[in-house]
Amino acid sequence: MSATGIGAAVRRKEDHRFITGQGRYTDDVNRPGQAHAYFLRSPHAHAKIKSIDTKAAAGMPGVLGIFTGDDLATDKIGGLICGWMIHNKDGSPMRAGPHPALAQGKVRYVGDHVAVVVAETLAQARDAAEAIAVDYQELPAVVDTAKAIGAKTVVHDEAPDNSVFNWHLGDKDATEKAFKAARHVTKIDLVNNRLVPNAMEPRAAVGDYDAGDGIFTLYTTSQNPHVARLVLSAFIGIAPENKLRVIAPDVGGGFGSKIFIYAEETVCVWAAKKVGRPVKWTADRTEAFLSDAHGRDHVTHAELATDAEGKILGMKVKTTANLGAYLSTFSSSVPTYLYAPLLSGQYDIPAIYCEVDAVYTNTAPVDAYRGAGRPEATFVVERLIEVTARQLGKDPAKFRMQNYIKKFPHQTPVIMMYDTGNYSASLKKALEMIDYKGLGKRKRDSARAGKLRGIGFSSYIEACGIAPSAAVGSLGAGVGLWESAEVRVNPVGTVEVLTGSHSHGQGHETTFAQLVSDRLGIPIDNVSIIHGDTDKVQMGMGTYGSRSGAVGMSAIFKALDKVIAKGKKVAAHVLEADEADIDFADGHFAVKGTDRKLDFGSCALQAYVAHKFNGQELEPGLKEGAFYDPTNFTFPAGVHICEVEIDPETGVTRIERWAAVDDFGNVINPMIVEGQVHGGIAQGVGQALLEGARYNADGQLVTASFMDYTMPRADDLPSFDVGMTVTPCPSNPLGIKGCGEAGAIASPPAVINAITDALGHEDIAMPATPQAVWRAAQKSISRQAAE
Amino acid sequence: MATVSLTVNGKAVTANIDPRTLLVQFLRENLRLTGTHVGCDTSQCGACLVHLDGKAVKSCTTLAVSVDGASVTTIEGLASGDTLHPMQEAFREHHGLQCGFCTPGMIMSAVDMVNRRGHQLDEKTIREDLDGNICRCTGYHNIVKAIAAGAEAMGKGAAPARQAAE
DSSP, X not given: OOXXXXXXXXXXXXXXXXXXXXXXXXXXXXXXXXXXXXXXXXXXXXXXXEEEEOHHHHTSTTEEEEEEHHHHHHTTOOOOOOOBOOBOTTSOBOOOXXXXXXXXXXXXXXXXXXXXXXXXXXXXXXXXXXXXXXXXEEOOOOOOGGGOTTOSSOSOTTSTTSEEEEEEEEOHHHHHHHHHTOSEEEEEEEEEOOBOOOOSSOOEEEEEEETTTTEEEEEEOOXXXXXHHHIIIIISOSSOGGGEEEEOOBOOOOTTTTTXXXXXXXXXXXXXXXHTSOEEEEOOHHHHHHHSOBBOXXXXXXXXXXXXXXXXXXXXXXXXXXXXXXXXXXXXXXXXXXXXXGTTTTBOOSEEEEEEEEEOOSSOOBOOOTTTTHHHHHHHHHHXXXXXXXXXXXXXXXXXXXXXXOSSSEEOSSSOEEOOOOHHHHHXXXXXHHTGGGHHHHHHHHHHTTOEXXXXXXXXXXXXXXXXXXXXXXXXXXXXXXXXXXEEEOTTSOEEEEESOOOSSSOHHHHHHHHHHHHHTOOXXXXXXXXXXXXXXXXXXXXXXXXXXXXXXXXXXHHHHHXXXXXXXXXXXXXXXXXXXXXXXXXXXXXXXXXXXXXXXXHHHHHHHOOSSOTTTSOSSXXXXXXXXXXXXXXXXXXXXXXXXXXXXXXXXXXXXXXXXXXXXXXXXXXXXXXXXXXXXXXXXXXXXXXXXXXXXXXXXXXXXTTTSOOOOGGGOOOOEEEEEOOOOTTSTTOBOOOSSHHHHHHHHHHHHHHHHHHTSOOOOSSOOHHHHHXXXXXXXXXXXXX | OEEEEEEETTEEEEEEEOTTOBHHHIIXXXXXXXXXXXXXXXXXXXXXXXXXXXXXXXXXXXXGGGGTTOEEEOGGGTSBTTBOOHHHHHHHHTTOOSSOSSHHHHHHHHHHHHHHHOSOOOHHHHHHHTTTOOOSSSTTHHHHHHHHHHHHHIIIIISOHHHHHO
């Protein structure tokens, strides 16, 4: 392993600009003559718009234009789309209401977009927005996930009972049969709390229009600028793709929330032409809370059947998923194909049946948030497993070990074909790291100090490397989920890699360069990674679902293979040898069995000067592209163990220990991978202990700032003990499985399993705030007293 | 309009501004010092943290006119020429950043922490003292390590003159 190659903890190339304040985020982009947009948002969760009077506002200082949904309709700007078709159990398509970028006739959640004011300054735009008179006829709101179906209030006429779809997966009859044969059935009810992604950089957009060439440019906080361009062009109708450039520069975190195509960027790029000026919009944090797509929000009943020996026989899951007021870009895929296929977890479960009701409510749209469906599935599986072990009086580690899948490949009853893994190895390592043997003593020590100590396990699995295009197409995806790469070798041997992946914190500029440095045997400083600009990079699919390593780097790998193959042809001419006799290793093309060789840079120069070969027979130049379509999902898996101590006097839960053992397959940069694990765990701990988006009965979001919504802070978290096991992924050339979401998927059940172990009962929901834990601890104490 | 005069990263600046201009807007929009970020508008997240006369302030809730005459140091003013401040170097070395958005505020906060609490900072101290800065990417694990290392490096006299002067 070289100091900068695959497997090395290379310090990040991109860091210099971030630590010196030279990062270039969308809000840092300033175009000449730029004006500012402010969105007037609905203060009501549900209302008819009887009229909008903009006359007084239009005369306010600095105002350049005020636009409403009627203006978009006049210009034939289409609504926002949901790009994944789900079918109901009866085969009929899901029921989707329209999703205009600016409201047409009705608003459906607090924060819904009513009008936009474009003015010389943001302050002037805000002032003018206050002068817009909107006559609302308020309607009752439906907010509660579990009560949406059949509620009197209807969010969309297209879905008269508020049901977007009623979908299922698995074999119902086989599952019922398994339950009939069971010795024990565990039943649990769970709420997977609604979260706000809260990337630290709020969403932003700058729209620009070049009237000379008729070209729109949109700078936007996107995880997938090409997908944004595709949707804005083909579906919304801003401009043809060749007349629309989308640039996603430095993006300050995404976590899923910046995958989607939102109203604001749509309106900004369109309005730039209307006012003849660049138009900038940047969300303030409360706008982010109101209008970013939220995550999770499931209500679930689940059952697990076991036989007399504790072998799992079957699982039944019934979930209601809140999709909010409109279907966001990939919302429908999250509680369906990103959820139910993961319900087998790491376990050999012969029969599984899952039914999902997706509902409309008068709340912000819900879509993918770090893990997207897989954290929800893991929470169901790992709570069921833990509770079952407790009810059967079995050690939770041994119960898991007993039921783990041990032979691969393994076909689950819910679509997935797990390719490889070694779940017992991860569990054993995690048990050692957490000192499981010493737990009894630690519990006694805590008890002596008046504290409650508990341990919680989470054996998670996820499906990443999303995904084989034909497979997702057959499941309803509107796009293919391959990735592209282009490797441009310059005449002096430096390399630019243009990737369809997008980095918003993942460190691609470093890890991707490590791959290139390793494969081509050139210094890492000679490699530049270019991404996030549709004018520079060919069509790509972007970054989400822990796919950039497994899919994005595989595309680079494939392009590098082509570069090396072309280089061999060039080298054969230069070295006057047969192409079949040329080897490439350590940055040199060499003739087998001789000392004749050509370094990579010299080969590149020869490719470009084209003096040593016939340019008609071998094309000059050294530049290759590739599209890589995965052959399977990848299946990162691991075991996280959390140990907590609860102070029953205050209800405060302290995480005392955290052991994480993940199998991500081969790892390019362990420093970056560990960082991904840390961050994921923190988000999952946030969900378990602190975070929860709360709407009141009127549909007002009462957690709409960092003063009301509890983000994890440094003193809420411990340091994490992170370890790895490796079973290389067989379905891609690098053996990578992906690491971006694992921590967020694994951690919530680990925390709740630990808290319930400490409490001695299962009656606690997320977020387990001090208040909730205090109440639950009082219940534990009164139970103990009764005994 | 109101006149405000400041010394920003050692340079004197004077401007006529709307009196409601926040210090962060003045830095970002008037001076184009875009390293200072706005993450929450409510003094919670610390992405906007700068040093005002040597002490940490949240520039998103500070009116520019209210600090007329003050000396401001932003992330752009922390390094000495091409030599990074030891805290900047520590964040890179210990992978204390991912998306980079909270990073300028984190680094400025960390330097302020060292100025107030010295060069030997244990994990508990760092975690408690950092509660005015939010990071969504790192889980703080590596930020804590970076601050401890940066603090120690600052103690070895590696801090630039400007920090010493503060």
